[in-house]
Amino acid sequence: MKIELKYQTCNIADALCRNINNNFESVSFKVFDNGEILVKIILSELTEQEEEYIDDFIAEFSSAQESDCVLKPLIEVGSGTPHVNLVYKKL
Incomplete structure (x- = not known):
């Protein structure tokens, strides 16, 4: 499972680098x-x-x-707690 998490982290980071701005607090x-x-x-x-x-x-x-395994994303505006597998956090 650990390799799968790293693989998905890379996939998210790759897709995110073209689709992000200063309003993103965390992914x-x-x-x-x-x-x-x-x-x-x-x-x-x-x-x-x-x-x-x-x-x-x-x-x-x-x-x-x-496979078709990606669910509709959970979007929160304001403060919130990220899931355990943090890919991006604005400093």
């Missing part, structure tokens, strides 16, 4: 026992631009998967 994920992946995105503000970035990011991340 994290959780892998469930059945293999489904839930991405959690915490934003300081949600505008149309962030919605477009998130749609593109999730589409790119989903296309890197061998």
Whole structure:
């Protein structure tokens, strides 16, 4: 499972680098026992631009998967707690 987490971290980072701006506070994920992946995105503000970035990011991340395992992302605006597998955190 540890290799799978590293693999998914790389997939998320790759998709995220083209689809992010200063309103992204953190991006994290959780892998469930059945293999489904839930991405959690915490934003300081949600505008149309962030919605477009998130749609593109999730589409790119989903296309890197061998199966249809990426769930609809959990989006929070303001403060929140990231999932255990943290890929990005704004300093």
